[in-house]
Amino acid sequence: MAYKLKEITVRTNNSQEGIKIISEIWGEVLSGKLPILFDSEHNFQQGISPVSKYSNYSSDEKGDYDLTIMAATTDFFEKIETLVSKGLYKKYDEKDEKGEMGACTRKAWEKVWLEQKSGDIKRAFTEDYESTVPGEYTKDGNPHCYLYISTL
Structure with a gap:
């Protein structure tokens, strides 16, 4: 049975390491390894756009925050x-x-x-x-x- 994720969240920041983590997660979403745009059987999900949500800020853009990659309609x-x-x-x-x-x-x-x-x-x-x-x-x-x- 195929499954898909609605979203995935990671705690990160705008440091070089944080940007690297963001890039790696996006790579996994776009490749289908994390089934947000594709289901677990690599079928593209029509009507879905990937959106990044930035939330739970510890302070401002210099601090930690949650990055959620979500399937938006x-x-x-x-x-x-x-x-x-x-x-x-x-x-x-x-x-x-x-x-x-x-x-x-x-x-x-x-x-x-x-x-x-x-x-x-x-x-x-x-x-x-x-x-x-x-x-x-x-x-x-x-x-x-x-x-x-x-x-x-």
Whole structure:
């Protein structure tokens, strides 16, 4: 009988070791070793998008936090967009014209940190979400990183 995981959580941080752990877990999700996008028999799960949830912050982006990789459906994105419209989250959309997914993710987070440092946003450090979409699934053909940052 095939099974699938709804989500997986790891405690980590933004150190080099923490980023390595995040990368390894994502590799296992994308390969199907951890059956979130695929079931245990390696059948792709239609209608599922992988989303990173950052939560349980010990302090700010410099401290430990929980990273949850979860299987999100369309209704998740509808709900988070409603929270954006209410001002509870700020949405960031960064792309990379060279096609590098990692570059658009770095751009998005660097923008958040710059706005945080300048005082343009005040982060709540409750739950933040990240969805990085490969170029082949976007209208403009570029990879995009969508960040939803909880604000005060």
